[in-house]
Amino acid sequence: MHAEQHEITNTSCISASGLVKRKAVLVDTLINQPAGSLLKKLSQQDIELLRVVNGAEGLTSIIEKSQPDVLILSVDFLDAVTLEQLISVNKKHPLPVVVFARQHAPEVMKTVVDAGVSSYVVDDVQAHRIPVIIDLAVVRFAKIQNLNNELQQTKEKLSERKIIERAKGIIMQQKHLSEEEAYSQMRKSAMNQGQSMGSLAKRIIDVFEMLG
DSSP states (O other): OOOOEEEOOOOOOBOTTSOBOEEEEEEETTTTOTTTOSHHHHHTSSEEEEEEESSOTTHHHHHHHHOOSEEEEEESSOOHHHHHHHHHHHHHSOOOEEEEESSOOGGGHHHHHHTTOSEEEESOOOGGGHHHHHHHHHHHHHHHHHHHHHHHHHHHHHHHHHHHHHHHHHHHHHHTOOHHHHHHHHHHHHHHHTOOHHHHHHHHHHHHHHHO
């Protein structure tokens, strides 16, 4: 069954206080339970709701089209379908994810973290606390993203260094040069051709392997 979707026509991104609103998509499985619905509480805060749905089906597509700053979920607990959707979102369109749940499910916490959930709040929450929880989740997400980017850059540099070392070894062997001479020749060639050392090294290795 497809999730019921509600279009939010309010397009203003500036609150009465002059602060920029965070844009959010809300998945509220408790929306038909007024006592448990998060929608009313969010409407009282400086949050612009782009879309409101009552289920996680098709969530990746919704996030892609809406481009929110944060994804908010209000659920009894995170079931397998919702977790699968969150994992898909985290892979394709990573963003801060805040979960408000009625039940704690310790057996799925590792999956929750792997799915990119930035904040997981159990039990009811007062309306005035919601912006703080969301802000902290956004900051935590940004920090994790920065760490992941730094880790990826480090991996790429190490990989490039290995490629350069291999190419340098090929030059040393083929031209009977010292390590310093081979590196100097590679650097000069890279500069003359307007290439990075990594790109030149890959080309040297490709030619070497092609010639056997």
